[in-house]
Amino acid sequence: MTDVSRAPEGQPLAHRVPDLGALELLLAVARLGSLGRAARETGISQPAASGRIQAMERQLGVALLDRSPRGSRLTDAGILVTEWARRVVESAEAFDAGAQALRARQDSRLRVAASMTIAEYLLPGWLIALHRARPGTAVSLYAGNSDSVGARVLAHEADLGFVEGPTVPAGLDATVIGHDRLVVVAAPGHPWARRRTPLDPSELAATGLILREPGSGNRQVLDAVLAPYGGPAAPLLELASTTALKAAVMGGVGPCVLSELAVAEELAARRLVAVPVSGLDLGRELRAVWPSGPRPTGPARELLALTRQGAPTVRTP
Template sequence: MSGKRGAGPDGDDGTAGGTDGGSVPDSGSDAGRSTAAAAILAASGGGGRGAGTGRPVTAHLSHRVPDLGALELLLAVARHGSLGAAAREVGITQPAASSRVRSMERQLGVALVDRSPRGSRLTDAGALVTDWARRIVEAAEAFDAGVQALRGRRDSRLRVAASMTIAEYLLPGWLIALRAERPDTAVSLQAGNSAAVAERLLAGEADLGFVEGLAVPDGLDGTVVAHDRLAVVTAPGHPWARRRAPIDPAELAAAPLILRERGSGTRQVLDAALARHGGLARPLLELASTTAVKAAAVSGAGPAVLSELAITEELSSRRLVAVPVAGVRLARDLRAVWPTGHRPTGPARDLLSLTRARPAG
């Protein structure tokens, strides 16, 4: 970008240069340039020191430094020697460009551009300001490039933590859809119970989490992305498989069951549902995954409580039988969660949007 002054016929508005705050000598002499520099430094706070005090100026930069758009326009005027051509380059009308230059001149208190029918020419003060503006704009471009690089690094990976049922039965479909939208994003998935998901999010080890519990864990925000129900199931040979009447809550609570471990969303919902009925009896088996619980139930080890999402195939093939239960609510919400105050961005935001576009349950 050149800061050289020049004129080019363009049919500019032909108004005389100058501002409400007076004008600056327009000679190419050292005295003229020194006067222009002194005027601009005075307008901008004396080069960072209070006049005659030697103390740092405390006024906010936003009150005395033009915005980047105005500085980019001034650089375009310097390149083209024409306000109209500069306006076209930055994508605004010539009257808007003229108004922006006049506003910048009023803000700085110096004349920047001499306008005439032959074109627009920078004043000595305008040439100095253009030199400074170039450094500011180049620094802003470097800043923008750096931020884009950070966004690119952030968007190149996505760390997801999910409770077992969501990880096994819902996330695969959501991640396939995300892959179609973001083929260059590498996704890692950590599966565990809902308590472990919350721990990973709070430790900064995951960008987005999915849990199955009764409520959003402490320290997290969240939104419901799907609904689910728990079902009591047994192998076909178990006595409960032949029952005609539903099991009541007290009988369910008293029975040794194959259960997920404490901290899992399934266990939280079941514990809460049966708390008023004496609480759960000692588990027959306590296992750390939905797949393990399901396999134990299919083998005939005993009745189990599982998500309906996890047993569709086993129920249709009659390897498991659903046992009706009366008087207890076993429905639950499935949630996406993230640390409080840190709304998902980039790939995490896109994955969250896909869960709403492709609801389950």
Template sequence: MSEKEGRVPPGGALAHRVPDLGALELLLAVARLGSLGAAARELGITQPAASSRVRSMERQLGVALVDRSPRGSRLTDAGALVTDWARRIVEAAEAFDVGAQALRDRRDSRLRVTASMTIAEYLLPGWLLALRAQRPDTAVSLHAGNSTVVAERLLADQADLGFVEGVSVPAGLDSAVIAHDRLIVVTAPAHPWARRSRPLKSAELAATPLILREEGSGTRQVLDAALGGLARPLIELSSTTAVKAAAVSGAGPAVLSELAVGEELATRRLVLIPVEGVTLARDLRAVWPTGHRPVGPARELLSLTRG
């Protein structure tokens, strides 16, 4: 067999030669009901539209399929044969649809979320409660880690949707900005910085050992980039809650998300330290593997974050 003889027809050629499912379903209804008008009513279309669809199918196949008369519509011999083939095609399409729905149901039965610590602790609980109201049967699992871990889990297909707060989007991921945040410097009230009359200089902040998140965290990345480098950490901790607790205890100054310290500032367990010469604003992003836009529950959760 030559290469030309064994070649599969170009994609889309079959679709031009075979009637669409709607036309085949109409032909089956005519065979079952014996009337083009009755078939049209069952399928929710007008009789002229049904007639036009049958004529189009006859032109496409090059044979007459239906004999029309005042007493009703009767399949021609060719029409009866085509109807047998159509029945098998429609049954296969129905099986395909059932299988595809089963895949969607399996996909929609769970949602795996991974998020950096600040988002996981202070924003995601509200979003997930709202999602549960919309999808009570979807089981949600949440893994919290730094921005590097979020990227790793998404790229390893261990999560359906992620959230990060770093300087840039990790390689291999697409993103959408869902919120904005600001990092602030805080200390316990007894710390000398709390009695300053002037804002802290950015250079002094950069040179001071701080209570910091671990390397790879979004907070650490933003602070390092904004200051052009950091002193060796006073303490290095793996969660926002732990950093906040250390600062409240008086261990030293910390840089935290404004989202995380509202209550502590209001009750004076922490004090805001103004800083000049640097902007510590950052974008919070939803992320997912490049080219794989969120679908199902992940898409709904993404929509809720923007609401």
């Protein structure tokens, strides 16, 4: 027989130590004095229990049980192994309890970062639905531009992010959760509001506009689509707030390019006028992002499911 104390050095522990199920079975035999009763308690057949004990004996290189018609009695080696098994099982139970506590703590909070349009016009509805499903989950929200959202997710300062830009930062995985369209808007008294023909892209690029700050999804999309025309002209104003942008346009400062989601109410009330543009695709994808690797779990996974089921995953280098 091979002495268990002389197991080959460097051999993985999992190959030298019986699995938890076998150890729990041995403890049940020691407590009940019968392999059959131990098998019933652990929910397996007696032949399976006997085979598991024999496999453990082969693995350890010692006999653990003396079997007789009157029952099963631990050998001297079996008594010693049972004491070790009890410590291992108790440690495993403590490990499991700790892991459950960690999961419970993780499931009790959710940190979300979202770009401004999503934070203002889409996220509230999703969070209301999440609260109904998980009333015990505390949600904190950071709202900023797409660049800052990506940075917070990469730094693990947010469990899930939502961005509007045309690209996904390296180090993040993403899934498309919706689509949006940018629209050129002007005050009703602006000359563009009375145009009978669409704007030409070169005219839009040459005109000073009220713009979001660099790093915002709006600005990234506009910079990309106007790049073939020399890029946007120097802005009249750069503002980080959608509300401020709309107020500046309605105040007659100049035209602006904003999300259709953000101006729907003002367009319906004719406080703003949409100005058509020919030959320019101002559509964009809205994405959820998380650090590259496994998809989110817990409340982040549930929030993701509430946004859009079955969207394709976009993986970045």
